[in-house]
Amino acid sequence: MKHNIFLQDNRLLxxxxxxxxxSEDTIVxxxxxxxxxxxxxxxxxxxxxxxxxxxxLLGPNGAGKTTTIxxxxxxxxxxxxxxxxxxxxxxxxxxxVRSVIGLTGQNAALDExxxxxENLRMIGRLYRLSYPDIKQRSRELLELFDLVExxxxxxxxYSGGMRRRLDLAxxxxxxPPVIFLDEPTTGLDPRSRLIMWxxxxxxxxxxxxxxxxxxDMDEADRLADRIVVIDGGKIIAEGNSDELKQRIGSExxxxxxxxxxxxxxxxxxxxxxxxxxxxxxxxxxxxSLAARGGVSQLKQVLSRLEEASVAVENVSxxxxxxxxxxxxxxxxxxxxxxxxxxxxxxxxxQ
Amino acid sequence: MSKSTSFxxxxxxxxxxxxxxxxxxxxxxxxRSVKHITRNxxxxxxxxxxxxxxxxxxxxxxxxxxxxxxxxxxNFLVAGILVQMLAFGANYTTLNLAIDLQRGIVDRFRSxxxxxxxxxxxxxxxxxxxxxxxxxxxxxxxxxVGFQPIAGPVEWLLVFGLAxxxxxxxxxxxxxxxxxxxxxxxxxxxxxxxxxxxxxxSSAFVPxxxxxxxxxxxxxxxxxxxxxxxxxxxxxxxxxxxxxWLAFAWCVGIIVVAIPIATWLFRRQALR
Numbered sequence: 001m002k003h004n005i006f007l008q009d010n011r012l013l014x015x016x017x018x019x020x021x022x023s024e025d026t027i028v029x030x031x032x033x034x035x036x037x038x039x040x041x042x043x044x045x046x047x048x049x050x051x052x053x054x055x056x057l058l059g060p061n062g063a064g065k066t067t068t069i070x071x072x073x074x075x076x077x078x079x080x081x082x083x084x085x086x087x088x089x090x091x092x093x094x095x096x097v098r099s100v101i102g103l104t105g106q107n108a109a110l111d112e113x114x115x116x117x118e119n120l121r122m123i124g125r126l127y128r129l130s131y132p133d134i135k136q137r138s139r140e141l142l143e144l145f146d147l148v149e150x151x152x153x154x155x156x157x158y159s160g161g162m163r164r165r166l167d168l169a170x171x172x173x174x175x176p177p178v179i180f181l182d183e184p185t186t187g188l189d190p191r192s193r194l195i196m197w198x199x200x201x202x203x204x205x206x207x208x209x210x211x212x213x214x215x216d217m218d219e220a221d222r223l224a225d226r227i228v229v230i231d232g233g234k235i236i237a238e239g240n241s242d243e244l245k246q247r248i249g250s251e252x253x254x255x256x257x258x259x260x261x262x263x264x265x266x267x268x269x270x271x272x273x274x275x276x277x278x279x280x281x282x283x284x285x286x287x288s289l290a291a292r293g294g295v296s297q298l299k300q301v302l303s304r305l306e307e308a309s310v311a312v313e314n315v316s317x318x319x320x321x322x323x324x325x326x327x328x329x330x331x332x333x334x335x336x337x338x339x340x341x342x343x344x345x346x347x348x349x350q
Numbered sequence: 351m352s353k354s355t356s357f358x359x360x361x362x363x364x365x366x367x368x369x370x371x372x373x374x375x376x377x378x379x380x381x382r383s384v385k386h387i388t389r390n391x392x393x394x395x396x397x398x399x400x401x402x403x404x405x406x407x408x409x410x411x412x413x414x415x416x417x418x419x420x421x422x423x424x425n426f427l428v429a430g431i432l433v434q435m436l437a438f439g440a441n442y443t444t445l446n447l448a449i450d451l452q453r454g455i456v457d458r459f460r461s462x463x464x465x466x467x468x469x470x471x472x473x474x475x476x477x478x479x480x481x482x483x484x485x486x487x488x489x490x491x492x493x494x495v496g497f498q499p500i501a502g503p504v505e506w507l508l509v510f511g512l513a514x515x516x517x518x519x520x521x522x523x524x525x526x527x528x529x530x531x532x533x534x535x536x537x538x539x540x541x542x543x544x545x546x547x548x549x550x551x552s553s554a555f556v557p558x559x560x561x562x563x564x565x566x567x568x569x570x571x572x573x574x575x576x577x578x579x580x581x582x583x584x585x586x587x588x589x590x591x592x593x594x595w596l597a598f599a600w601c602v603g604i605i606v607v608a609i610p611i612a613t614w615l616f617r618r619q620a621l622r
Contacts (some may be wrong), residue, residue, distance in 0.1 A: 099363065101461065103458065103461040105457055107454035108452060110455065113389040114389075122382055126378060129361055130364050136359075154389060157607075170458075175360070199357070208357075329521050
């Protein structure tokens with residue numbers, strides 16, 4: 001199996017090199033490092049985002065996703081390395097960076113006591129827009145985000161989905177060419193999530209460059225042109241979702257055993273067959289392994305399990321998901337809600 | 351969702367001088383904070399009721415037992431209660447700043463091409479408006495319970511001028527506290543820890559003569575006492591001593607020192 005899709009380049013380019021239009025990269029990050037006291041959060045992160053594309057930073061809680069976004073949006077100083085937005089250095093030219101970015105953080109950055117429209121207008125003016133522009137943009141955005149009716153109410157009365165929409169609308173008031181979205185759909189109901197996804201897709205279609213963070217495989221799969229998998233402050237894989245999935249084999253064989261008590265026996269039996277890259281999900285009592293040998297592999301595995309007298313409940317083939325990608329590269333599962341896990345399982349059995 | 355083109359519009363920032371934008375940002379954030387006053391009913395109630403309660407408490411419960419010489423107690427009390435009210439009112443800057451810092455909105459401000467320390471100006475300005483409202487309420491009540499000032503127009507102007515200046519000074523100190531405290535709970539009690547001793551160990555409610563020597567030295571030389579003495583002198587004609595110019599000097603001094611410190615703290619916090 002090929003284990004290096006991309007070449008990690010840890011050299012620091014000097015700024016004159018980056019300023020030249022050698023690339024279409026809107027965001028360039030080189031060797032970014034950050035620690036808080038003794039805790040190292042970023043250990044030399046490199047990536048770049050092409051103009052007009054979406055890059056997803058995918059990783060579990062504490063992987064360094066939010067820290068990366070905070071450094072890129074000038075809220076935090078890095079300890080080392082360099083980051084350029086539209087060619088501007090986030091440390092030395094923070095003011096210029098600020099005029100080309102929009103930030104939607106994990107917590108809705110809205111004023112609770114102002115109305116939706118007042119929030120938009122306030123931020124519009126702080127972005128230095130003229131009053132006529134502010135007026136027109138606020139109306140447009142309220143309409144686009146389906147917030148016209150709520151525009152005169154204070155944000156305190158808004159639902160979670162409405163807040164998130166308003167938050168994104170506020171980030172868009174000055175039409176910044178670069179948008180950072182820190183977990184844009186965490187905590188949203190499925191309908192609000194689809195609306196957010198739709199908006200993000202439209203933004204990209206209109207030429208915006210987006211860097212988003214997510215713990216959600218489906219989200220990265222659906223939205224991102226490129227995915228950077230980050231864990232423990234390091235990039236552990238990078239590519240588009242197809243490339244990442246290819247790295248763990250074209251298909252996966254999943255075997256669900258009937259009883260948790262036969263787990264050890266099953267692990268032994270399957271482990272002998274194919275010891276690299278076997279994942280086990282305790283909740284679902286399911287082993288998953290790369291399907292390489294087709295029917296003969298299936299036969300072999302099943303007979304081994306029979307020899308070990310492990311009762312098998314279900315067998316299926318499925319295309320690798322980003323969950324598998326995650327397991328393969330990090331050795332642990334991405335954070336997921338148990339209920340979601342169960343839902344997925346339900347879908348798979350069918 | 352309708353057509354995608356409207357998500358992105360061709361809008362350009364206006365071009366003005368740096369000073370213009372600092373003033374503009376201050377104005378935008380001041381308007382924000384002032385709107386909070388009317389939309390946050392709990393705070394509004396506290397602003398109106400707290401000083402009245404204190405006033406009536408001292409006027410009728412403690413007042414009879416406190417000897418103030420030639421001046422009636424209600425005449426003695428008004429300057430003290432007005433200054434105490436300004437000092438407590440400034441705690442809203444600490445509190446509201448701590449609230450802003452805990453929620454995401456300060457991150458938003460800091461990611462904008464604005465002069466983000468003007469957020470402090472917004473809160474201080476709202477204090478000024480809030481304090482002016484409470485002042486009017488308390489002055490109104492004071493006339494109802496027998497306050498008889500002898501101040502002429504010049505004295506009244508001096509009283510109001512000093513009140514505004516003192517409010518500014520103490521609000522900037524509160525801004526510093528708001529930037530230092532780690533939680534909203536701490537923001538609430540800093541008011542009591544700092545403001546209570548300052549207002550009670552002063553000539554706000556009692557003449558300082560009866561205090562123990564050490565306390566008296568502090569009480570007679572701390573800034574609040576000078577502000578109170580000056581106002582009392584202008585309002586009801588008690589002896590003023592050096593308090594008039596000392597009061598102004600203290601206030602200006604505090605403002606001149608506190609603004610750069612608060613701005614520095616705000617910027618430093620931004621990058622941690």
